[in-house]
Amino acid sequence: MTILVTGATGNVGGAVLDALHARGLPVRALSRGARDWPAGVEGVSGDLGEPSTLSGLADDVDGVFLLAGYDGNATLLEALPATARVALLSSSAAPSGDRTNVIARYNIDAEELVRGSGQPWTVVRPNAFMSNALRWKAQLDEGDVVRGPWGDIAVATIDPADLGEIIAIALTEDGHEGATYRVSGPQQLLPAEQLAILGAALGRDLTWESQTLGETRAELEAQMPTEYVDAFFAFYVDGLIDETTVQSDAERVLGRPPRTFADWARRHAGDFSSA
Ligand SMILES: NC(=O)c1ccc[n+]([C@@H]2O[C@H](COP(=O)([O-])OP(=O)(O)OC[C@H]3O[C@@H](n4cnc5c(N)ncnc54)[C@H](OP(=O)(O)O)[C@@H]3O)[C@@H](O)[C@H]2O)c1
Numbered sequence: 001m002t003i004l005v006t007g008a009t010g011n012v013g014g015a016v017l018d019a020l021h022a023r024g025l026p027v028r029a030l031s032r033g034a035r036d037w038p039a040g041v042e043g044v045s046g047d048l049g050e051p052s053t054l055s056g057l058a059d060d061v062d063g064v065f066l067l068a069g070y071d072g073n074a075t076l077l078e079a080l081p082a083t084a085r086v087a088l089l090s091s092s093a094a095p096s097g098d099r100t101n102v103i104a105r106y107n108i109d110a111e112e113l114v115r116g117s118g119q120p121w122t123v124v125r126p127n128a129f130m131s132n133a134l135r136w137k138a139q140l141d142e143g144d145v146v147r148g149p150w151g152d153i154a155v156a157t158i159d160p161a162d163l164g165e166i167i168a169i170a171l172t173e174d175g176h177e178g179a180t181y182r183v184s185g186p187q188q189l190l191p192a193e194q195l196a197i198l199g200a201a202l203g204r205d206l207t208w209e210s211q212t213l214g215e216t217r218a219e220l221e222a223q224m225p226t227e228y229v230d231a232f233f234a235f236y237v238d239g240l241i242d243e244t245t246v247q248s249d250a251e252r253v254l255g256r257p258p259r260t261f262a263d264w265a266r267r268h269a270g271d272f273s274s275a
Pocket residue numbers: 006007008009010011012013030031032033046047048049050067068089090091092126127128129131132
């Protein structure tokens with residue numbers, strides 16, 4: 001049994017790879033560049049935005065993990081053997097059904113493609129990831145204050161390691177075909193509460209400062225097209241998505257409570273060292 005993992009160098013794809021590897025399963029890991037992969041992992045190169053680079057990567061696999069938003073997904077799905085399972089990482093935006101929101105739209109499109117592929121499929125709709133806290137590293141290298149967006153929104157963030165296990169379960173165990181899982185972490189936390197927990201893991205007393213909406217818009221405009229900035233404002237200002245409610249699907253699939261942010265912070269404390 002070989003599983004193709006796209007996004008394999010990322011937070012979630014890397015966790016999928018780890019979870020499959022821990023089960024002793026052969027993995028084919030896709031990256032745009034050359035990488036050193038652990039023994040038992042076959043690294044392949046390809047660009048999900050350039051479907052012509054993906055030929056031959058999916059036609060002999062038993063399953064594939066896909067990220068939403070890439071043209072190459074259709075190419076991979078068409079090449080799969082008929083029984084190969086598909087797990088798609090979608091988003092908390094998909095349930096809104098709002099195609100006027102660019103992020104919701106590409107996730108809805110990806111879900112529709114997978115559901116219409118004829119393959120056995122599972123869709124996972126996660127909340128924001130605990131690993132987003134890594135975005136605070138540059139500020140934490142400079143001092144003990146983190147200034148960031150959406151300070152009044154409590155989010156039940158999810159550990160990418162749990163997403164990796166949920167996806168590995170969906171790809172390798174029976175009973176998950178045709179399921180759409182809405183998954184979160186175990187507790188809703190304001191950014192200031194997450195930062196305090198991270199501070200405890202780092203042995204530092206950290207202070208949160210909320211950006212104004214104007215500051216947030218200016219910062220995001222410098223990073224991404226305006227329609228994406230508008231999409232995030234629709235999520236967190238207009239309330240298009242609900243990432244505050246703790247969802248039950250992760251615990252049901254994992255057979256245990258999802259990991260806490262304190263656990264993520266302990267495991268990733270080293271990622272915040274500036275050495
Ligand atoms: N952060 C959140 O809270 C959140 C919430 C819901 C959904 N998502 C979505 O979840 C996905 C995974 O997140 P993550 O944190 O694991 O991402 P990440 O750590 O930023 O990694 C992104 C991965 O995508 C791969 N990739 C990017 N463009 C590619 C391309 N054109 N062709 C092939 N591979 C490509 C990268 O591979 P190489 O660079 O090695 O080629 C890398 O492995 C993202 O697409 C994100 O939009 C994120």
